[in-house]
Structures are given as structure tokens and as C-alpha cells.
Amino acid sequence: MADSGRQGAITVGGVEIQPGQRVTVDxxxxxLYTRTALSLxxxxxxxxxxxxxxxxxxxIHGDEINGTEIIRRLLRSRSLGKLRGTLIAVPxxxxxxxxxxxxxxxxxxxxxxxxxxxxxxxxxxxxxHQFMENVVRGCEYGIDLHTxxxxxxxxxxxxxxxxxxxxxxxxxxxxxxxxxxxDLLEGSLRQAAHDEGVRILLYExxxxxxxxxxxxxxxxxxxxxxxxxxxxxxxxxxxSGRPVVARPAISRxxxxxxxxxxxxxxxxxxxGDSVAEGDRIGEIVDPFENWEEPVFAKTDGIVxxxxxxxxxxxxxxxxxxxxxxxxxxxxxxxxxxRQEFEPDAGV
Numbered sequence: 001m002a003d004s005g006r007q008g009a010i011t012v013g014g015v016e017i018q019p020g021q022r023v024t025v026d027x028x029x030x031x032l033y034t035r036t037a038l039s040l041x042x043x044x045x046x047x048x049x050x051x052x053x054x055x056x057x058x059x060i061h062g063d064e065i066n067g068t069e070i071i072r073r074l075l076r077s078r079s080l081g082k083l084r085g086t087l088i089a090v091p092x093x094x095x096x097x098x099x100x101x102x103x104x105x106x107x108x109x110x111x112x113x114x115x116x117x118x119x120x121x122x123x124x125x126x127x128x129h130q131f132m133e134n135v136v137r138g139c140e141y142g143i144d145l146h147t148x149x150x151x152x153x154x155x156x157x158x159x160x161x162x163x164x165x166x167x168x169x170x171x172x173x174x175x176x177x178x179x180x181x182x183d184l185l186e187g188s189l190r191q192a193a194h195d196e197g198v199r200i201l202l203y204e205x206x207x208x209x210x211x212x213x214x215x216x217x218x219x220x221x222x223x224x225x226x227x228x229x230x231x232x233x234x235x236x237x238x239x240s241g242r243p244v245v246a247r248p249a250i251s252r253x254x255x256x257x258x259x260x261x262x263x264x265x266x267x268x269x270x271x272g273d274s275v276a277e278g279d280r281i282g283e284i285v286d287p288f289e290n291w292e293e294p295v296f297a298k299t300d301g302i303v304x305x306x307x308x309x310x311x312x313x314x315x316x317x318x319x320x321x322x323x324x325x326x327x328x329x330x331x332x333x334x335x336x337x338r339q340e341f342e343p344d345a346g347v
Contacts, residue, residue, distance in 0.1 A: 005049070005050060006019055006048055006049070006050075007019050007046075007047070007048070007049065007050040007051075007085075007086075009046075010044075010046060010053075010086060010138075012025050012042060012044050012088065012134055012135075013025040013026075013027045013042065013134045017044050017046045018046065019046055019047065019048045020046070020047070020048040021044075021046050022043075022044070022045045022046070022080075023043075023044050023046075024041055024042070024043050024044075025041075025042045025044060025134075026039035026040070026041055026042075027039060027040040027041075027042060027130055027134055029095070029126065029127055029130055030123050030126055030127075032106070038095050038096065038099075039095070040090070040092075040093070040095055040127070040130065040131070041090070041091070041092070042088060042089075042090050042134065042135060043071075043075055043087075043088070043089040043090070043091075044086065044087070044088050044089075045075075045080050045083055045086065045087045045089070046086045047082075047083035047084050047085055047086060047087075047232075049084040049085075050084065050085065051083070051084030051085025051086070051230075051231055051232050052085045052086075052140045052141060052230050052231065052232060053085055053086040053088070053138055053139045053140055053141075054085070054086070054087055054088070054139055054140065054141040054142065054143070054226075054227070054230065054232065055087075055088040055089070055090065055135050055136060055139050055141075055142045055143070056071060056074065056087065056088070056089050056090070056142070056143045056145070056223055057071075057089075057090040057091075057093050057131075057135070057142070057143075057144055057145065057189075058070065058071055058090070058091055058092065058093070058144075058145040058146075059091065059092040059093055059094055059097070059098050059145075060093045060094055060111050060112050060144065060146070060189060061094060061097065061103040061104075061110070061111070061112065061146065061147075061149065061208075062092075062094040062095075062096065062097020062098040062099070062100065062101065062102050062103060062104070062105075063097065063098075063101050063102055063103050063149075063208040063209050064103075064145075064146050064147040064149070064208055065098075065147075065208070065209060065210075065211070066145065066147050066205060066206045066210075066211060066212055066215045066216055066219065067091075067145025067146065067147070067203070067219065068091045068092055068098075069211055069216050070145055070216055070219040070220050070223065071089050071090070071091040071145070072091060073216070073220050074089065074220060074223055074224075075089055077224075077240065079224075079233055079237035079240045082233070082234065082237065083227075083232055083233065084231060084232050084233075085230075085231075085232045087227070087232070088135055088139065090131070090135060093111065093127075093131055094111050094127070096123070096127075097111070101209060103149060103208070105123055105124040105127065106123060107122050107123045107124055109122060109123075109124035109125075110124075111124050111127060111128060112185075112187070112188050112189055113185075113186075113187035113188065114127075114128045114187055115128045115131075115132060115187055115188060115189050115191065115192035115193075116128060116129065116132045116192040116195070116196075117129030117130070117131070117132055128189075128192075131189075132192060132196075136189075136192070136193055136196060136198060137196060139193075139198050140197075140198065140199065140230075141170070141198065141199050141200070141226070141230060142189075142193050142198050142199070142200040142201070143200070143201050143203060143222075143223055143226060144189055144190065144200060144201070144202045144203070145203050145219060146202060146203065146204050146205075147204065147205060147206045147207055147208055147212075147215070148204065148206065148207045148208065148305055149208055150208075151207070151307055151308050151309035152207060152305055152306065152307050152308065152317075152320075153206060153207040153212075153271060153305065153306060153308055154204040154205055154206065154207070154271075154304060154305045154320075155177065155178060155205070155271040155272050155302070155303070155304045155305065156176045156177060156178075156203070156204070156205035156206075156214070156215055156218040156219065156244075156337075157176050157177070157178040157179070157180055157203075157204050157205065157304050157322075158171045158174050158176045158178070158179045158180065158201050158202065158203055158204075158222075158248075159179075159180045159181075159182035159190075159201075159202040159203075159204060160179065160180075160181070160182065160200070160201050160202065161181070161182070161184060161190075161194065162179070162181040162250070162252075163181075164199065166199055167199045167200075167201070169229070170199065170201060170226050170229055170230070171201055172247070172248060172250075173225050173226055173228075173229040173243065174201060174203070174222035174223075174225055174226055174243060174248075175218070175221060175222050175225050175242070175243020175244045175245050175246065175248065176203065176205070176218055176222055176244065176245065176248055177244070177245045177248055177249060177272070177333045177334055177336070177337040178248055178249045178251060178302060178304055178322055178324075178330075178333070179248045179249070179250050179251065180251045180254060180304070180322055181250075181251065181252045181253075182202070190202055201226070203219050203222060204305075205218060205219055207308065214341045217244075217341075218244050218337075220241065221241040221242060221243055221244055222243060222244070224237070224240040224241050224242075225241075225242070225243040227240075228240065244336070244337055244340050245333045245336050245337055245340075246336070247329060247332070247333060248333050249302065249322075249324045249325075249326070249329060249330030249333045249334070250324065250325045250326070250329075251301075251302075251304075251322035251323055251324050251325070252323070252325065253322075253323045254301070254304065254320060254321060254322040254323065255298060255299060255301075255320075255321055255323075256317040256318070256319070256320050256321075257281065257295060257296075257297060257298055257317075257318050257319040257320075257321060258315050258316060258317055258318060259284060259295070259312040259313065259314055259315060259316045259318055260284065260293055260295065260314065261284050261293045261314050262284075262312065262313045262314045263284040263285055263286045263293070263312065264284065264285050264286070264287060264310050264311060264312070265282055265283075265284055265295075265307065265309075265310045265311075265312045265318060266282055266283050266284075266285055266292075266310070267281075267282045267306065267310075268280060268281050268282050268283075269281035269282065269297075269303050269306070269319060270303065270306075271303055271304070271305070271306060272302065272303060272334050272337065272338065273302070273303045274301075274302055274327070274330065274331060274334065275297040275300070275301060275302075275303060275321065276297065276300050277296075277297055277298065277299050277300050278296055278297065279296065279297045280294050280295070280296055281295055281296065281297050281303075281319055282294075282295040282318065282319070283295055284312065295318060295319075297319075297321060298321070299321055299323055300323065300327070301321035301322050301323045301324065302321065302322045302324060302330060302334065303319055303320070303321060304320050304321070304322045305319070305320030306318065306319045306320065307319075
């Protein structure tokens with residue numbers, strides 16, 4: 001529990017920020033060869049009362065924009081006026097990719113494989129270094145917002161290192177319908193933050209270059225829920241909503257169902273569907289010879305991701321299935337999630 005005193009000033013990107021101040025800091029990053037200067041805008045809300053320091057970021061992949069809208073709505077919330085501790089919000093991390101509507105940086109590198117970065121490395125590595133130095137270091141918690149990639153869509157889900165009890169508590173508190181125990185990938189922000197002692201949640205929902213209202217609302221309510229769970233917002237904060245699912249499904253393993261042949265995919269399973277091993281979840285058809293090849297679930301699980309591209313080659317990832325610890329609890333979580341978004345039944 002934070003004490004009732006007043007916290008001191010902090011410095012972000014060379015800018016001193018006093019308690020009670022709300023400041024946007026523009027971090028200078030490398031110019032383009034056209035001499036165009038790009039900056040990384042960082043919003044800092046430094047509460048008057050002591051509390052944790054947490055960052056929330058989006059668009060590490062420049063075409064994953066749902067998180068950008070989540071942060072925009074978060075920053076409009078009046079409840080942040082009574083924030084305890086410090087919130088650092090970065091709506092767009094990969095500003096290069098965001099401008100180009102691309103997953104990658106101009107040097108064709110995936111930013112989320114270059115953390116913690118280097119101040120003498122590639123353009124991508126330098127951006128990762130700036131972000132680590134000015135945003136991540138000094139924080140106790142982080143929430144990294146993502147979407148599916150490459151014509152894929154994800155069911156709202158949290159990926160986290162569940163062997164850490166506090167991380168697991170916050171992953172459940174977020175309130176997405178599924179929480180997945182996910183490995184820490186070398187070079188990812190999650191790995192670099194973990195190495196710095198920062199507990200971090202990764203939120204996945206929706207697809208690239210599209211706003212998905214279900215994904216946005218779930219994510220926004222989840223961020224509020226985490227801020228309440230770590231004592232930065234009171235339970236009675238106005239406009240801070242509630243988590244979508246009180247008891248999400250927990251998954252310790254997941255697997256992709258891949259195309260058995262090249263052809264055109266006809267999809268039968270939807271995001272959030274519960275499937276059993278052997279269920280027919282689609283078929284591959286051929287428009288020239290008029291044959292079809294069934295696609296079967298390889299395990300019991302929940303569909304947490306799927307491709308939207310019907311043109312597939314043999315071996316392409318089609319359906320992402322999460323195996324859950326408690327199927328009854330999982331079904332209850334999914335029912336709650338569906339009811340929450342009943343008006344968006346076509347989403």
C-alpha cells in the first residue's frame with residue numbers, strides 16, 4: 001500500500017517532471033536519410049502520491065494499431081487525475097513502422113527481437129536502446145499491447161511468465177478471457193524487461209491495421225484493472241470500467257494447426273470456439289480440380305488465433321489452439337466474454 005506522503009520529481013528523457021505534472025516528452029531518434037526528424041512521444045503522468053511506476057506501450061510492430069487506440073482512450077480518462085505513482089504511456093514505439101504501416105523498421109528488422117538494444121548499433125537497435133533507457137528502466141511493471149500479424153487475428157489474451165506469482169496475479173486481474181503461459185523470447189521487450197526486474201504482461205488481440213472494438217475495449221478495461229490491482233487507482237475510480245472476465249482460462253501450452261496441403265482455406269472454427277481433438281475445423285479446397293482436404297484439430301483447446309487469408313500453402317499456420325487447465329472454467333470465461341460483447345456479435 002502506497003503511503004500518504006508526496007513523491008519526488010523524476011526525470012524522463014532529460015526532462016524533470018514534478019509531482020502532479022503531466023508532460024509529453026519527445027525523445028529524439030535517428031533522422032531519415034531525407035533529413036526528416038522523427039521523435040518518440042512519451043506521455044508521463046506523475047502522480048502527487050507515491051506508488052509504483054508502470055509503462056504501457058503499443059505499436060512495437062508499426063502496423064499493430066489497436067494498442068495505440070487503447071492508450072489514446074486511457075490518456076483521456078479523468079481517473080488519471082488521482083493516480084498514485086507514475087504512468088509512462090507510449091502509444092507508438094516503432095514510429096518508423098507506424099508511418100509506413102509496416103511491422104518492421106526501415107532497415108527491415110523486427111524491433112521486438114532487438115531489445116535491450118545498443119546506442120551504437122543499427123537503427124532498430126538504437127530505438128530499442130532509447131526505449132529501454134528512458135521508459136523501461138526504473139519501472140516496476142509494464143503492459144505491452146499487440147495484435148495478430150500476417151493476416152491473422154487473435155482472441156483477446158494475455159501472455160506472461162506465470163511461474164512468477166505476482167505476474168500471474170496481474171495476468172488474471174487483467175480480465176482477458178485467456179491467459180497463456182508464454183516463453184520469454186530472446187531479444188523481445190518482455191525478455192529485456194524481465195532481465196531488468198520489470199514484471200510485464202503482453203496483451204494480444206485483433207489484427208494489424210484494423211481497429212477491433214472488442215479488442216480495444218477489453219484491453220482498455222484490462223489496463224485499468226491492472227492499475228487498480230497494483231494500487232495506482234482506487235476501486236471507485238470513475239471511468240475505469242471493470243475487467244471483462246473475472247476468472248480467465250489458464251493455458252500452459254498452445255499449438256498451431258497447419259495446412260496439410262496448398263489450396264484455398266474454408267474456415268469452420270471461429271475465435272473463441274472450444275474444439276476437441278479430431279474436430280473438423282476447416283477444409284482446404286482446390287478451385288481447379290474440385291477436391292477438398294479436411295483440416296482437423298490436433299488437440300482439445302480454444303481457438304485463440306486464426307488466419308484470415310484463404311490462400312494457403314502446405315505448412316502455413318491456420319488455427320492457434322490453447323490447451324486449458326480447466327475446460328469448465330474456460331467455457332465459463334468465454335461465455336462471459338461473448339455476453340459482454342453481445343452487440344458486436346458479428347465481430
